[in-house]
Every structure is written in structure tokens, then in C-alpha cells.
Amino acid sequence: MSPQFAAVHTMADATALAGRALALATEIFPIGRSITGQGVRETLRCIGNRVPLEVSEVPSGTPVFDWEVPPEWNVREAYIADGAGRRLVDFRRHALHLVGYSIPVRARMTLNELRPHLHTLPQTPDWIPYRTSYYSKAWGFCLAESELATWPDGEYEVVIDAELKPGHLTYAECLIRGAVEQEILVYTHTCHPALANDNASGMAVATVLAEEALKSRPNLSYRFIFGPGTIGSITWLARNESRLPAVRGGLTIGLLGDVGPLTYKRSRRGTTEIDLIAAQAVRELDPNAKLLDFSPYGYDERQFCSPGINLPMGRLTRSANGAYPEYHTSADNLSLLRADALAQSILAIATTLNRIDGNRLFRNRSPKGEPRLGRRGLFRATGGTNPGDFEHAMLWLLSLSDGAHGLRDAQAVSGLDMDVLERAATALIEAGLLEEVAG
Numbered sequence: 001m002s003p004q005f006a007a008v009h010t011m012a013d014a015t016a017l018a019g020r021a022l023a024l025a026t027e028i029f030p031i032g033r034s035i036t037g038q039g040v041r042e043t044l045r046c047i048g049n050r051v052p053l054e055v056s057e058v059p060s061g062t063p064v065f066d067w068e069v070p071p072e073w074n075v076r077e078a079y080i081a082d083g084a085g086r087r088l089v090d091f092r093r094h095a096l097h098l099v100g101y102s103i104p105v106r107a108r109m110t111l112n113e114l115r116p117h118l119h120t121l122p123q124t125p126d127w128i129p130y131r132t133s134y135y136s137k138a139w140g141f142c143l144a145e146s147e148l149a150t151w152p153d154g155e156y157e158v159v160i161d162a163e164l165k166p167g168h169l170t171y172a173e174c175l176i177r178g179a180v181e182q183e184i185l186v187y188t189h190t191c192h193p194a195l196a197n198d199n200a201s202g203m204a205v206a207t208v209l210a211e212e213a214l215k216s217r218p219n220l221s222y223r224f225i226f227g228p229g230t231i232g233s234i235t236w237l238a239r240n241e242s243r244l245p246a247v248r249g250g251l252t253i254g255l256l257g258d259v260g261p262l263t264y265k266r267s268r269r270g271t272t273e274i275d276l277i278a279a280q281a282v283r284e285l286d287p288n289a290k291l292l293d294f295s296p297y298g299y300d301e302r303q304f305c306s307p308g309i310n311l312p313m314g315r316l317t318r319s320a321n322g323a324y325p326e327y328h329t330s331a332d333n334l335s336l337l338r339a340d341a342l343a344q345s346i347l348a349i350a351t352t353l354n355r356i357d358g359n360r361l362f363r364n365r366s367p368k369g370e371p372r373l374g375r376r377g378l379f380r381a382t383g384g385t386n387p388g389d390f391e392h393a394m395l396w397l398l399s400l401s402d403g404a405h406g407l408r409d410a411q412a413v414s415g416l417d418m419d420v421l422e423r424a425a426t427a428l429i430e431a432g433l434l435e436e437v438a439g
């Protein structure tokens with residue numbers, strides 16, 4: 001068996017994994033998660049039942065770049081009851097009902113006093129919105145507009161029995177050691193409660209891919225990181241700066257089960273190995289695939305691609321964040337996850353990582369101007385005719401070979417057959433123009 005990331009090469013392979021991903025997504029979907037707290041730990045236990053995890057607990061107040069780890073938030077119960085004591089909204093019935101990081105409250109108030117703390121979606125009156133207030137002390141409830149419309153004036157009892165106090169931020173890593181230490185990172189956020197596509201799908205797909213990679217014998221090492229959005233990736237980066245030179249590339253993943261097309265968002269650097277190879281993979285698998293340039297808005301790619309970090313990390317999703325109607329509402333539920341969409345997403349990620357795992361990287365030994373190929377008998381003597389595939393293959397390899405690109409990159413951008421590229425690489429190496437570099 002030659003080295004590979006995982007034995008996932010066909011839609012049939014990926015469909016089997018999609019079934020397992022769907023089962024895990026169903027298990028973790030309802031958990032009341034946030035950027036810290038017991039919900040995250042419970043989720044990581046479900047994931048840890050499938051793959052070995054190293055869990056890190058970072059104390060509140062720990063400085064992480066320009067941020068600090070926030071207090072830990074846990075909820076015992078939260079509800080609004082009417083005058084008769086009937087609970088109209090209850091956190092236990094749906095984790096979206098409570099604004100994330102709500103401060104504790106115990107009060108009686110009129111509907112008018114309560115209203116500024118209630119969030120609904122009048123355009124889609126049956127959906128519950130997802131709202132958070134991580135960094136300003138506030139509280140609130142989220143509910144369906146159609147529900148709120150039935151509430152009479154009168155007095156309501158509001159209870160948020162929550163704790164917001166020094167504790168920990170929890171993240172977990174699953175490391176699959178390959179033949180070399182160079183690493184590929186896969187980051188998925190773990191902080192959303194009761195939302196299926198964003199982000200149960202990301203956690204579930206990352207888990208089943210890690211399970212497959214554990215059965216494989218990869219060349220590179222793979223580090224799957226399960227952490228909260230923004231503060232989680234910032235915390236991981238701040239604690240792992242010394243590790244970053246060994247990072248060959250990576251992906252932020254999420255939103256993997258909806259009907260939208262496969263979407264690859266390029267790293268800030270734009271033309272790194274992962275950018276070229278992931279773009280090729282999504283285009284091959286989905287004729288409607290979308291390619292996006294980097295922008296400083298979105299998921300954790302913002303942190304991995306911040307200028308002082310600048311890792312070759314892109315983002316793979318189906319619909320982008322905010323780009324489907326159910327996004328950040330109770331309608332982003334398990335019915336939105338399609339097995340065929342999950343399978344295609346799984347295959348796109350596995351194809352990308354398998355190609356990187358087997359990629360041979362080169363350095364052009366004569367990189368200033370084009371080397372004279374004719375003098376070395378590598379280019380036809382008569383000018384004026386179009387070069388053939390072999391000549392094009394040499395030009396692509398010479399152009400791309402900066403030590404961080406290789407055969408697969410050349411294949412992705414040129415569309416030439418691998419055997420032509422391999423022959424061209426051999427010829428260039430024999431002529432002393434190209435050298436292979438360790439991955």
C-alpha cells in the first residue's frame with residue numbers, strides 16, 4: 001500500500017462515510033454548545049468515542065494574541081413562564097432559545113419590558129434565530145415570531161440560571177502521525193448549539209475522515225482540531241506558534257451537508273499547494289463548484305490567514321456562511337443535511353488531501369529567467385511551432401517549482417496527464433534543472 005491520507009477515492013467510499021457522519025451529526029446536534037462550557041465537553045466526548053482526542057483546557061483570562069480566553073459559561077436552566085407558570089420558552093426544549101453567554105437573570109416583568117430581550121425573525125416567523133453575546137454583558141431569548149404573536153400583555157417570569165465565571169476554554173486535537181512530521185491542519189468549529197449544517201456537519205465529517213486516516217498509512221501528519229470559532233483558532237495558534245513552520249497546509253471546514261455547490265475559498269496567499277489542488281478537486285467533483293478569493297470575513301481561515309500567521313489554509317464548504325436562508329436559524333436542522341451532499345464534500349476533502357499526501361515537491365535550480373532547454377536537447381530545435389505536451393509540462397514544472405509546489409500542482413493548473421509531467425520532471429532532474437525537495 002503506497003502512502004495516502006485515507007482510502008476514500010470514490011463516491012461509494014464517501015457514501016459509506018456520509019452515513020456515519022450523519023449518525024454522529026444527529027447525536028451531537030441538540031447539545032447546548034457555546035465557545036466554552038459543558039456542551040463542548042459533551043460534544044468532544046461523542047467525538048472521542050470514535051477517534052482518540054487530546055483535549056486541552058485553557059484557563060479563562062489566558063492572553064491569546066490580542067484576546068484573552070473568556071469566562072466559562074454554563075446553563076442549568078433558562079425559561080420564560082407566563083402568569084400561570086407555563087413555560088413558553090425553555091432552553092431544554094431548544095438550545096437556540098437562549099442568547100449565548102446570557103448573564104444570569106431572575107425577574108418578573110411585563111411583555112413591554114421583556115421585548116428588548118426577545119429576538120425573532122419576522123420574515124420567517126416560524127424559525128428561531130441564533131444569537132450570541134460573548135463579549136458584552138447582556139441576556140436574551142430567541143423564539144419564533146409566530147409564537148411571540150400569541151403572548152398576551154401581562155407579567156412574565158424570566159429565569160436564566162447560568163454561570164459565567166472563570167473556568168476553561170476547551171478544544172481537542174486528533175493527530176494522525178505520518179511518515180514525516182510535516183502537518184496538514186483541518187479545523188472545524190465546535191461552538192454552535194442545535195445547528196446542523198453549521199456546524200454539526202463539520203465536526204461529523206472531520207471525525208469520520210480522521211477515523212479513516214487512522215486506518216491509513218499517510219506520508220504527512222494530519223492534525224484535526226475541534227475548537228470554538230474565532231477564539232478557539234486564536235487560542236490554538238497562540239499556543240502552537242512554534243509548530244507552525246511544520247504546517248504544510250490545511251483547511252477550515254464546515255457547512256458540508258446542504259444543497260449548495262462545493263465552494264473552495266482560497267488562502268490569503270492564493271496560489272499555494274492546497275489552493276491549486278483543492279480548486280481542481282471541487283471542480284472535478286461538482287460542475288457548479290465555486291471558487292472564492294480570500295476575504296477577511298468568514299470562518300477560522302481569518303485567523304490562519306492573518307498576516308502574522310499567513311498559513312496556506314483555505315476553506316471548504318458547500319454554501320458559504322450566511323449564504324443560505326436557514327443559516328443561523330432553527331431551520332438549519334438535521335433535515336437540511338443530505339447524505340449525497342455530505343458524501344461529495346467528504347470526497348472533495350479526501351481527494352485534496354490524498355493528492356497533497358502523494359505530491360512530489362520540486363525546486364527549480366535555474367529560476368532566474370527560463371533556462372535554455374534547447375541547449376540541453378530538451379526543446380525542439382526549430383522555433384515557430386507550438387510546443388507539445390512534454391514541453392508544456394517542463395515549462396509548468398519550472399514555473400511552479402519553488403520548493404513548495406510539485407507534480408500535483410502542475411497537474412492541477414495545466415490539466416496535463418501525470419505521466420507526461422513525471423517524464424518531464426525526470427528529464428529536468430537529469431539535466432540538473434530541477435531537484436526534488438523533502439515534503
Ligand code: ZN
Pocket residue numbers: 192198328
Ligand atoms: Zn455560524
